[in-house]
Amino acid sequence: MAVYLDNNATTALDEKVLDVMLPYMGQVTGNPSSVHRFGRLQKDAIEQARESVAQLVGARAEQVIFTSGGTESNNLLLNGFSQRNKGCKIAVSAIEHMSLLEPALQLVPEAEIIAADENGCIRLEAVQQTVTEQASLISVMMANNETGVIQNLSPLIDFAVEQNCFFHTDASQVAGKVALDFVASGVHAMTISAHKLYGPIGVGALILDKRLPLSKIQFGGSQEKNLRAGTENVPAIVGFGKAASLAIDELQATSSHLRNLRDALEKGLKELSAISIFAEQAERLPNTVQFGIDGFDGETMLMQLDRKAIAVSSGSACTSGKTEPSHVLKAMRVPDVLANSAIRVSFGKNNTMSDVQALLLALRDIIEINQQSPVMMAATV
Amino acid sequence: MAVYLDNNATTALDEKVLDVMLPYMGQVTGNPSSVHRFGRLQKDAIEQARESVAQLVGARAEQVIFTSGGTESNNLLLNGFSQRNKGCKIAVSAIEHMSLLEPALQLVPEAEIIAADENGCIRLEAVQQTVTEQASLISVMMANNETGVIQNLSPLIDFAVEQNCFFHTDASQVAGKVALDFVASGVHAMTISAHKLYGPIGVGALILDKRLPLSKIQFGGSQEKNLRAGTENVPAIVGFGKAASLAIDELQATSSHLRNLRDALEKGLKELSAISIFAEQAERLPNTVQFGIDGFDGETMLMQLDRKAIAVSSGSACTSGKTEPSHVLKAMRVPDVLANSAIRVSFGKNNTMSDVQALLLALRDIIEINQQSPVMMAATV
Numbered sequence: 001m002a003v004y005l006d007n008n009a010t011t012a013l014d015e016k017v018l019d020v021m022l023p024y025m026g027q028v029t030g031n032p033s034s035v036h037r038f039g040r041l042q043k044d045a046i047e048q049a050r051e052s053v054a055q056l057v058g059a060r061a062e063q064v065i066f067t068s069g070g071t072e073s074n075n076l077l078l079n080g081f082s083q084r085n086k087g088c089k090i091a092v093s094a095i096e097h098m099s100l101l102e103p104a105l106q107l108v109p110e111a112e113i114i115a116a117d118e119n120g121c122i123r124l125e126a127v128q129q130t131v132t133e134q135a136s137l138i139s140v141m142m143a144n145n146e147t148g149v150i151q152n153l154s155p156l157i158d159f160a161v162e163q164n165c166f167f168h169t170d171a172s173q174v175a176g177k178v179a180l181d182f183v184a185s186g187v188h189a190m191t192i193s194a195h196k197l198y199g200p201i202g203v204g205a206l207i208l209d210k211r212l213p214l215s216k217i218q219f220g221g222s223q224e225k226n227l228r229a230g231t232e233n234v235p236a237i238v239g240f241g242k243a244a245s246l247a248i249d250e251l252q253a254t255s256s257h258l259r260n261l262r263d264a265l266e267k268g269l270k271e272l273s274a275i276s277i278f279a280e281q282a283e284r285l286p287n288t289v290q291f292g293i294d295g296f297d298g299e300t301m302l303m304q305l306d307r308k309a310i311a312v313s314s315g316s317a318c319t320s321g322k323t324e325p326s327h328v329l330k331a332m333r334v335p336d337v338l339a340n341s342a343i344r345v346s347f348g349k350n351n352t353m354s355d356v357q358a359l360l361l362a363l364r365d366i367i368e369i370n371q372q373s374p375v376m377m378a379a380t381v
Numbered sequence: 382m383a384v385y386l387d388n389n390a391t392t393a394l395d396e397k398v399l400d401v402m403l404p405y406m407g408q409v410t411g412n413p414s415s416v417h418r419f420g421r422l423q424k425d426a427i428e429q430a431r432e433s434v435a436q437l438v439g440a441r442a443e444q445v446i447f448t449s450g451g452t453e454s455n456n457l458l459l460n461g462f463s464q465r466n467k468g469c470k471i472a473v474s475a476i477e478h479m480s481l482l483e484p485a486l487q488l489v490p491e492a493e494i495i496a497a498d499e500n501g502c503i504r505l506e507a508v509q510q511t512v513t514e515q516a517s518l519i520s521v522m523m524a525n526n527e528t529g530v531i532q533n534l535s536p537l538i539d540f541a542v543e544q545n546c547f548f549h550t551d552a553s554q555v556a557g558k559v560a561l562d563f564v565a566s567g568v569h570a571m572t573i574s575a576h577k578l579y580g581p582i583g584v585g586a587l588i589l590d591k592r593l594p595l596s597k598i599q600f601g602g603s604q605e606k607n608l609r610a611g612t613e614n615v616p617a618i619v620g621f622g623k624a625a626s627l628a629i630d631e632l633q634a635t636s637s638h639l640r641n642l643r644d645a646l647e648k649g650l651k652e653l654s655a656i657s658i659f660a661e662q663a664e665r666l667p668n669t670v671q672f673g674i675d676g677f678d679g680e681t682m683l684m685q686l687d688r689k690a691i692a693v694s695s696g697s698a699c700t701s702g703k704t705e706p707s708h709v710l711k712a713m714r715v716p717d718v719l720a721n722s723a724i725r726v727s728f729g730k731n732n733t734m735s736d737v738q739a740l741l742l743a744l745r746d747i748i749e750i751n752q753q754s755p756v757m758m759a760a761t762v
Contacts, residue, residue: 002418009415013407026394034390035683036692037383068449071601071611099601099610106600202583202614219487220452220480229480230452233583302416311417
């Protein structure tokens, strides 16, 4: 039985989520834009899901714009904002997901990059140093997908508000693991994704304070308050709603379960030689551990673990296959050789303590074999 | 039991399609960008689906770019082309779906509009008259979603090729109803959508000849040959593959079944008073009839039919709720009052001859009641 420890890349769809999606997959059809009874049924289902997603993030239903996923949400925010506010100045952190960083740099070439400290934290001083001119939009992710570092956003949001600047945060990795309160936090926009919280792939949301001026970037129909043309993905949206409701109900239990697994793994890792846990001193997501193993290549280790039927990642799934060290670890001034040895373990609610033990055992085996016979290890690569 | 006659808006998911999707909804998880076994399994499933979709349209697998749907495919084509070829000249037909027409006009404000004739056909002379300067891209849909008119694209494609100009066609309404041959047709890009052919919502494709230069418009990961960032919607893509395979197998039987229903409806309509079938003289999709009823308002008729549990549309679902007459009928010089009376019936493979009879009976009832007592009809509106 293979062990899946890559839940920051994607989570397995919850059976209870699938159950509510199935009636919208063939039994009931209709385009939610249609005005007849088939269409109205679909429309109602969307609005019910919107309420649940709003509740998960502490927003009002009308602030939820459904998209095809987190990548589209980040692109809608960046592209929609820069289209609407020509010549705007924006600042984004150095540790953002590529779906935020790449559009920022492509669409606003003069975008400023806010540095991270060695713990992977974005400090107010860094924001103040970077955002010297009047910026229109600052984006700092709530928790990093690789290291799991959770940002202390309050002072950054206060700074943005003082500067009359909008603030966006990518909370894709946070929803379902830590409580969210969009309205109380003061952020103007937030990205979330269903398949990171046991919901379906193919749907995400941009939570949007209407004061933030945004153009649509996908044209055609006037769906989603005229901000996202295209037939709504009803079964996925319905599933997102259910995943959100479950996440609210299970938040305490899931977080505590994940934390137990994470703590057990970190304890075990410290008994192995030459392991460095990245951002160990920072507040982190309860499910994520990223570490380097001195003298090992991360991609090779990943494949060695895969042969032992254990799935981990070396960093973000979206940048897999790239040979460069992670831009997140680079931003934290981790030396390249250590960054290249990175392994990310991200637990999900379905993992158990025996998965932790299986991973520790496998790591110990691989490290010991290599220490006994480095050539043999290299030969199997 | 309600009768669904709005299959150009969306079709019901085929049970056989759902069956192949289910294993990818929870039982097997993994991000296709991940290099471990879970990820590879997802990747393999995508590539298998790509083969099936390619086969449906007569393309090579590497020409299939999966998107979140037809709207995104049209936007990727228009936006990606205009980004990559700054200052390019484009020409689009007046009867395109809004997901083509709106981005064309938004992104290339000087885009030229090719006129339709009174039968809803785009004639070579109209293209020649419009495209006087060197154009870089011409887009004419293969079959219209409202009238069902199928274009004779060959002379238009030949003209484009002579002019050293790329040619795109939106074939969303054609796939599964009429055989397609992307390579042989000489078009450079083609839009298709899964949920129009009994596949899942949330997935479409842009079939792309690599000679057509395109920029990505959604940034982040390098999925889909670096043309569409974002985690692939694996269950939907797998479902699209199966829907494509079924469409190939069932093409003859489905087309002939649809044509029988359509012909029976048209025969019945002609026995009613004051009915005009739009584009009656043109070659049309086997499943689509759009007609006007003298003295009636289309939206009102639609709601009257809805009360009798029959679902039709007045035009495109994506423009439902708009009070203006259809831009397609306007382009055909249909008088506004007749255009405003439009009803579109679009059959699907699940419809039966008794659905046709139910619709004809309901229409006769409504028309007769109104003729006997026009005031009563108005009062119920």
